[in-house]
Amino acid sequence: MRKRRPIRVKGYTLMDEDHILKLHAEHTGVLDIHGDLPVTSRAQLAEAYTPGVAGLAKLLQKDPEARKQYTVSGKLIAVVTDGSAVLGLGNIGSAGGLPIVEGKSLLYKQLAGVDAIPMTLEQVPVDQFVETVVNMAESFAGIHLEDIAAPKVFEIEEQLRARIDIPVYHDDQTGTAIVVLAALINAAKVVHKPLQTLRVVINGMGAAGVATAKLLLAAGIRHQTLVDIHGTVTPDDERYNRYQRNLAKQVEMASGQTLDEVIEGADVFIGVSVDHVLDGVQVWRMAKNPIVFALANPVPEIDPDEANDAGAAVVATGSSQWANQVNNILVFPGLFKGLLKYGVKDVSMPLQLRVAQRLAALIERPTADRVVPGVFDEGVVSAVVEAVSEFKGE
Structure with missing residues (x-):
């Protein structure tokens, strides 16, 4: 196996690659999901899940906008990338872009208490990208676009702002x-x-x-x-x-x-x-x-x-x-x-x-x-x- 050395770019030592890889591997990334309600009894189970949510589900069937009040969709940000234009790194692909949007999701929570989830899409044409985000937009309170090449991203942002009723x-x-x-x-x-x-x-x-x-x-x-x-x-x-x-x-x-x-x-x-x-x-x-x-x-x-x-x-x-x-x-x-x-x-x-x-x-x-x-x-x-x-x- 190749011996890893400190990351260097034209004379700049940035940090030890072994340390970074070990740190991220130990946690399988930098994010976890933590519940807001305890589930340690039958009563709590019924409140958080079935049968309690049945009534909530029926309410949202009649009034989909109520999801912003009663579900995580009222506070969750999607941080979306295709990894096509990462500053200083260029087109590193959707998988390459994932650590960056994951890190930004962590910063949302640590610095401002905002819940965010990292998401990557394949490098598809503008209409496919837009349609994918539109189709899942009801799950989120906002869309944060990251590291997507121009001019493609200009068109994506314009179309999303015209089609969904949340911040882009x-x-x-x-x-x-x-x-x-x-x-x-x-x-x-x-x-x-x-x-x-x-x-x-x-x-x-x-x-x-x-x-x-x-x-x-x-x-x-x-x-x-x-x-x-x-x-x-x-x-x-x-x-x-x-x-x-x-x-x-x-x-x-x-x-x-x-x-x-x-x-x-x-x-x-x-x-x-x-x-x-x-x-x-x-x-x-x-x-x-x-x-x-x-x-x-x-x-x-x-x-x-x-x-x-x-x-x-x-x-x-x-x-x-x-x-x-x-x-x-x-x-x-x-x-x-x-x-x-x-x-x-x-x-x-x-x-x-x-x-x-x-x-x-x-x-x-x-x-x-x-x-x-x-x-x-x-x-x-x-x-x-x-x-x-x-x-x-x-």
Whole structure:
């Protein structure tokens, strides 16, 4: 058998693989199901199961919506993936995506007390994916989409929102965009630049990049240059999908066709792409006191030390290894807790803006090493829940 070594990616030691495998194997994953009612007597058995539930079953036959009050479907979130677009890992298949949605289900429970269950679907066409989720939607209070490739996921989300009457949320889009904006609000304060005048380059126009650009645009940041595998995204470039091209019509882009060209004079680099696509020379060519968000996981677009040495005033990554972890874990636990608590079904753009503002406000005096709260900081979940409360009844 192959001897396992610490997981390394281009010089980064992440953690010991043997330890991780042993830990997950000991528990057969990271989740268990625990009952809310005791069943230790005949009377309790009758209450939790037969014959007691017969009356409940008849009630739900007449009024299916009552299931939200009387069954787990009123509080259970499905975290669904096909493993086709895992940040930093790419298309690893539905089985490969399962540990990620399982981990997120654990975080829902541990951080916000929200019940969630991981689910994987095969990589099927959009209509089959949608039909599968629609057919099981009555069992859930919300759908959390995870690690599904763009543009497929845009179509899936659009169709699900039109067909089912529960919240549908794509974490790689919405969660990432919210945390990026929260961090950028505070980073702009650190470098003493008005938020809406920032000249931003976004590298990686998949689901996260597109959603981030949309939210920054909603926040008034129009100077955005969008870069993907073929270079800058333009409205008439058929190599890009309609979502990317449409977005390119709405922003004011710098001249140039490559990342190396458009990085010149930029105030902000936001990477939601792959490791080591940015270097220190390019950071040095950015505007004075540049902001670098290198969010690829597990290895960022540029080593944070290299970015700092090149003059970056604020550096953030998606990892807990460095200061300023810009990660959607700050959003999704509190977001769904709020959605369920207040009956909000649409994660609208105004709601996203409000959540970002609330997260940013948790840092009273932003510094270069602290533009977002930490995952375990007190008040993170409650701040997001409070933001959602402002949209109840809408």
